[in-house]
Amino acid sequence: xxxxxxxxxxxxxxxxxxxxxxxxxxxxxxxxxxxxxxxxxxxxxxxxxxxxxxxxxxxxxxxxxxxxxxxxxxxxxxxxxxxxxxxxxxxxxxxxxxxxxxxxxxxxxxxxxxxxxxxxxxxxxxxxxxxxxxxxxxxxxxxxxxxxxxxxxxxxxxxxxxxxxxxxxxxxxxxxxxxxxxxxxxxxxxxxxxxxxxxxxxxxxxxxxxxxxxxxxxxxxxxxxxxxxxxxxxxxxxxxxxxxxxxxxxxxxxxxxxxxxxxxxxxx
Ligand SMILES: NC(=O)c1ccc[n+]([C@@H]2O[C@H](COP(=O)([O-])OP(=O)(O)OC[C@H]3O[C@@H](n4cnc5c(N)ncnc54)[C@H](OP(=O)(O)O)[C@@H]3O)[C@@H](O)[C@H]2O)c1
Numbered sequence: 001x002x003x004x005x006x007x008x009x010x011x012x013x014x015x016x017x018x019x020x021x022x023x024x025x026x027x028x029x030x031x032x033x034x035x036x037x038x039x040x041x042x043x044x045x046x047x048x049x050x051x052x053x054x055x056x057x058x059x060x061x062x063x064x065x066x067x068x069x070x071x072x073x074x075x076x077x078x079x080x081x082x083x084x085x086x087x088x089x090x091x092x093x094x095x096x097x098x099x100x101x102x103x104x105x106x107x108x109x110x111x112x113x114x115x116x117x118x119x120x121x122x123x124x125x126x127x128x129x130x131x132x133x134x135x136x137x138x139x140x141x142x143x144x145x146x147x148x149x150x151x152x153x154x155x156x157x158x159x160x161x162x163x164x165x166x167x168x169x170x171x172x173x174x175x176x177x178x179x180x181x182x183x184x185x186x187x188x189x190x191x192x193x194x195x196x197x198x199x200x201x202x203x204x205x206x207x208x209x210x211x212x213x214x215x216x217x218x219x220x221x222x223x224x225x226x227x228x229x230x231x232x233x234x235x236x237x238x239x240x241x242x243x244x245x246x247x248x249x250x251x252x253x254x255x256x257x258x259x260x261x262x263x264x265x266x267x268x
Contacts, residue, residue, distance in 0.1 A: 016050025
């Protein structure tokens with residue numbers, strides 16, 4: 001595994017695992033939680049240590065259970081969860097309760113990374129939520145705070161008014177929607193970008209091109225995308241329910257894309 005250092009010096013893996021359908025009946029996002037940790041068990045066994053969940057996924061407890069069952073030290077994991085945007089969680093006590101519930105669900109006394117899941121329409125309200133999260137960092141209950149789905153203006157507002165800079169912005173970034181300008185803005189401001197749904201929205205035509213690039217290195221279309229992202233410092237959180245997929249998505253550091261290949265990928 002390779003790591004990247006956040007602006008607060010916390011080191012996190014460049015590859016994590018998305019979990020938004022894990023521990024749910026038939027692996028359906030909106031289905032009931034069944035507390036089945038099988039996908040997480042294999043992910044942890046093959047080496048994933050960055051686990052990405054959210055209050056909205058309703059499965060924090062499943063993640064907590066899998067970490068506990070693994071027998072691996074809590075401090076070896078980086079657990080990310082996310083506070084929902086503007087659907088409640090406005091008052092300070094609501095945010096405090098939500099964070100305390102996440103701690104309980106994850107069976108831990110600290111959270112590595114807590115993100116605001118979505119930006120708010122009202123910048124001042126958005127900032128007031130962020131400020132409560134800053135207090136948790138000051139109390140060392142949360143190690144790193146960040147945001148998700150924030151554009152340049154929303155980020156700039158937080159940057160202009162915060163005491164603790166966001167460490168991460170988790171955004172959509174995949175072929176055809178790389179979001180290069182947003183990535184550059186984040187990176188220029190010392191904010192690490194995490195790409196969500198890195199593999200989910202790839203068309204058949206794109207897969208053919210990526211497969212053609214991967215052939216030279218004996219790699220798959222998915223591995224080409226993940227390699228492209230991590231080589232430019234973007235953390236990826238692909239999700240696979242299959243052991244083979246989970247392994248494949250970790251096995252991406254042993255090849256180098258040529259400048260021509262990079263151009264083709266950029267232009268997908
Ligand atoms: N912050 C946000 O607003 C936000 C939004 C969306 C998602 N997320 C996070 O990002 C995570 C990842 O996004 P995602 O779950 O939408 O999807 P994803 O990781 O982009 O893609 C998942 C799909 O790709 C397939 N897949 C995975 N590895 C593969 C491989 N090596 N070869 C071929 N197919 C492969 C999976 O099928 P198999 O299971 O059959 O392998 C699954 O259908 C989420 O789980 C969540 O944690 C965050």
